[in-house]
Amino acid sequence: MVLSQKLHEAFKGTVERITSPRTVSAFKEKGVLSVNEFIIAGDNLVSKCPTWSWESGEPSKRKPYLPAEKQFLITRNVPCLRRAASVEEEYEAAGGEVLLDNEDDDGWLATHGKPRETKQDEDENLPSMENLEISKQSGIQSIPSYFGGDEEEDIPDMAEFNDPDNLIETDPATLQSTYLVAHEPDDDIILRTRTYDVSITYDKYYQTPRVWLTGYDESRMLLKPELVLEDVSQDHARKTVTIEDHPHLPGKHASVHPCRHGAVMKKIIDVLMSRGVEPEVDKYLFLFLKFMASVIPTIEYDYTMDFDLGSSSNS
Amino acid sequence: MEEEKRPILQFAPFQSVVDEGFWHRLSSLKLNELGIDDSPIPISGFYAPCSHPQVSNHLTLLSESLPSEASEKSSTSHGNRNRCWVPGTLYNTNTLETYHGLDKQALLKAEAKKIWDDIHSGKAVEDSTLLSRFLLISYADLKKWSFHYWFAFPALVLEPAATLNDIKPASQWFSSKEAESLSAACNEWRQMTATADVPFFLVSVKSDSSVSLRPLKDWELCDGDGQQVFVVGFYDPCHLPNNPGWPLRNLLALIAARWNINKVRFLCYRENRGFADLGLSLVGEALVSVPTGWRDHDCVPTAVGWELNRSKKGSRCISLAKTMDPTRLVVTAA
Numbered sequence: 333m334v335l336s337q338k339l340h341e342a343f344k345g346t347v348e349r350i351t352s353p354r355t356v357s358a359f360k361e362k363g364v365l366s367v368n369e370f371i372i373a374g375d376n377l378v379s380k381c382p383t384w385s386w387e388s389g390e391p392s393k394r395k396p397y398l399p400a401e402k403q404f405l406i407t408r409n410v411p412c413l414r415r416a417a418s419v420e421e422e423y424e425a426a427g428g429e430v431l432l433d434n435e436d437d438d439g440w441l442a443t444h445g446k447p448r449e450t451k452q453d454e455d456e457n458l459p460s461m462e463n464l465e466i467s468k469q470s471g472i473q474s475i476p477s478y479f480g481g482d483e484e485e486d487i488p489d490m491a492e493f494n495d496p497d498n499l500i501e502t503d504p505a506t507l508q509s510t511y512l513v514a515h516e517p518d519d520d521i522i523l524r525t526r527t528y529d530v531s532i533t534y535d536k537y538y539q540t541p542r543v544w545l546t547g548y549d550e551s552r553m554l555l556k557p558e559l560v561l562e563d564v565s566q567d568h569a570r571k572t573v574t575i576e577d578h579p580h581l582p583g584k585h586a587s588v589h590p591c592r593h594g595a596v597m598k599k600i601i602d603v604l605m606s607r608g609v610e611p612e613v614d615k616y617l618f619l620f621l622k623f624m625a626s627v628i629p630t631i632e633y634d635y636t637m638d639f640d641l642g643s644s645s646n647s
Numbered sequence: 648m649e650e651e652k653r654p655i656l657q658f659a660p661f662q663s664v665v666d667e668g669f670w671h672r673l674s675s676l677k678l679n680e681l682g683i684d685d686s687p688i689p690i691s692g693f694y695a696p697c698s699h700p701q702v703s704n705h706l707t708l709l710s711e712s713l714p715s716e717a718s719e720k721s722s723t724s725h726g727n728r729n730r731c732w733v734p735g736t737l738y739n740t741n742t743l744e745t746y747h748g749l750d751k752q753a754l755l756k757a758e759a760k761k762i763w764d765d766i767h768s769g770k771a772v773e774d775s776t777l778l779s780r781f782l783l784i785s786y787a788d789l790k791k792w793s794f795h796y797w798f799a800f801p802a803l804v805l806e807p808a809a810t811l812n813d814i815k816p817a818s819q820w821f822s823s824k825e826a827e828s829l830s831a832a833c834n835e836w837r838q839m840t841a842t843a844d845v846p847f848f849l850v851s852v853k854s855d856s857s858v859s860l861r862p863l864k865d866w867e868l869c870d871g872d873g874q875q876v877f878v879v880g881f882y883d884p885c886h887l888p889n890n891p892g893w894p895l896r897n898l899l900a901l902i903a904a905r906w907n908i909n910k911v912r913f914l915c916y917r918e919n920r921g922f923a924d925l926g927l928s929l930v931g932e933a934l935v936s937v938p939t940g941w942r943d944h945d946c947v948p949t950a951v952g953w954e955l956n957r958s959k960k961g962s963r964c965i966s967l968a969k970t971m972d973p974t975r976l977v978v979t980a981a
Binding site for chain 2: 381383385390408409411413504505507525527546551553582583632636
């Protein structure tokens, strides 16, 4: 971690400890959420999009201002079929404007995402889909290992253990090699399907939700957080998306830094209000997840929004 | 012999996913409580029906899969709709040599016998979660923070194998009226706390096209009731368009061993965005010949199910040195 980032974390932690959580609503004025509003919005997300659930996480990391069984929201096993980096390349090659042309007629996402100025330097060290395909060859030889780069020699090769104990199960009812059978001839597509656990925590300092990503590779082994950055819009990778400790789970996870979330949500809410829609706080996470989709465009989490955003629904 | 022409019903193997939290908790258990005690530990796995046309769901292990440490207050509520509970057993060895020396066949057989016993005693009919079990062998190298492990999902093998008469999307199998009623019934089943994580069930189709979901045990109550057609259903983690997932195997074994039925119609229940998707869900009809000797409780059927790793059988290894290094942990704990 960079020193400045560390200092900021320490500062933020202290502020969080000594300030009491927000209780007065400032949702329309500042685009932020009180703890109660986060629970209300989370409950609504779970009921409309049941792939999301509340979880309690590590007991030692539990936040006292949140109910024990509603510490954070999570949706698991979300497919990510393509790398955001390569999608953007294709998009730009086709003359598209990154992030601006978003099927939304109102274009309110454009205020946050800017067309990128340079791309050469970043592109060189970010593996594209093509690179991955090449590395696939070597990847298959050894057992995938998380963070295993510098200890490769310690990781035994799978071949060594190939069946010393007569485990050859000649069972005609076992479907062999799921992906290849299902998707021939273009089994590549399925081999490259990563999955993500996407979680949303409440950031007490910024008073907004915060998104965390845990990636799994094609064989469902943990993905290094660095590789997660391939699935982040390149305008955000390494800038607004950073790798940090998860507030409720062990380990390092990629996260979309919440420092601008309030401001962007405020803009979204203003646009809605200018169109005569009175936004309701229980819809906050749907708006928020739609905004997050500009940062992680290829991770197909659910935020179905086929109901009126503002006027009260019968939920 | 027309049966011989029919294809063998093939099941897509279960896949495992282990959350990093599981290894963290295992290390801490090992250091703080277990010491060199290597007796088997009951653990919990979780799965959910497939919820996307392009990816299968998995058996997931989380930190909550392990028993909580005595020092912590336990508040693990078992399942919810996205976490259907699967009972498992962990054999964590003290050395790499013991790990490689484990008699994997015997361990698999022991786990399969639990399923077999529950089928015979009727416990698996009362509590269908007992039909799926799993087994995890591991060696935690706490000096290097690396973990060797291998999963098995024991499945009782029908000999001869079941054959497939037909399999197609549920939306094509049922009339549109039935399909509508089935979707509603499934969504209701998945919403109720009491049933949301019950992975095996009966689908009862009445002559007036109304469909309801009922617990497995209703089979024995309603058998012979000519008013309804039964289809057995299960939460299918698999996404493939022509194959059911692994959990169906032990359900078929139960049906063959207990109910002595030769023609079984089954529903592979799958979802999209958290709701019933009958285009993705499958209905199939399998022909099962009850293996000779299955009526005899003492004859435990053959079991298979060691997990494949990239299409091959093999142990896996994960290194978490960078997130578990004690010096770093001290810094964050401060």
